[in-house]
Amino acid sequence: MNILDAVYHTVHDFKGGATALAIRLGIRSPAVLNSKVNPNTETHHITLLEAVKLMVITGDYRILQSLCAELGKVAIDLPDIPESQRDTTLMELMLNVDIKKGDCSGVFKQMMADGRITAGEARDMSTIVHQMIEQLVTLEKQINRCVDSNREVTHV
Template sequence: MNILDAAYNTVHDYPGGASALAPRMGMKSAAVLNSKVNPNTETHHLTLVEASKMMAMTGDFRVLQEMNAEHRKVAIDLPDIPECRDIALTDTILRIGMKGGDVMSKFREMMADGRITAGEAQDMSKTIHRMQVKLAQLDSQIKACIETPQKEKA
């Protein structure tokens, strides 16, 4: 498949096809949308904004997936994270981000000569352990931000 086929299939696989999707996208007619996704039409083209809107409305991300494949990239779904205004949480994640390179830097140093000594392995274990402690703290802070039904009733 390619990007044009993905756009065509997104429209035509949508329940009700272009007739149902075009009005939701703010297009005057299904014929316009059909023309924009027809790979053989030279005069009408789907804009990036329209493609994004189409994906949001249909929940069909084949266009994005094909663009990623064409450019040897990947997209992942981001997790739903509850809103939390905890400054300490923000501080923790920033510190991990800034210091998180320790594991990678240590690994790079360790592999510089193409072998791993017992001392290097021990140093790496300590670095990994420090990172695990930081991540456990972050996990705990994130869980503390989740509002439980009991908290909401109080």
């Protein structure tokens, strides 16, 4: 099955079809979703993020399977090992902290290049440092949420 057919059938084979899926995908109208998944429509297309969300909602992986077939690859289910479950939000936050750290290093390098620090350079550095602090605080909050959600409730 080609990719366009896989997308079409994923939507139309789902109970309730485009009507049931449009709202859950954040698409205003079932007609727009129908247009996006119609293999004969050239003006509207489903995005990659919508395709992923569609597969998550429906549990139907024909889109992924057709992509793999097109590319000569295979997709396999990962084993369900509780210890390996990752909080992708937490990982994304950590990567954002690392990105800000890189930004901070780049601004610092530029600032120090001529051996003096101007008021503008100090402001730029301050902005980057504050953005990094915001990312760190967000990371800390998410880590604490993970701890709270794993806490066992004891009954007295």
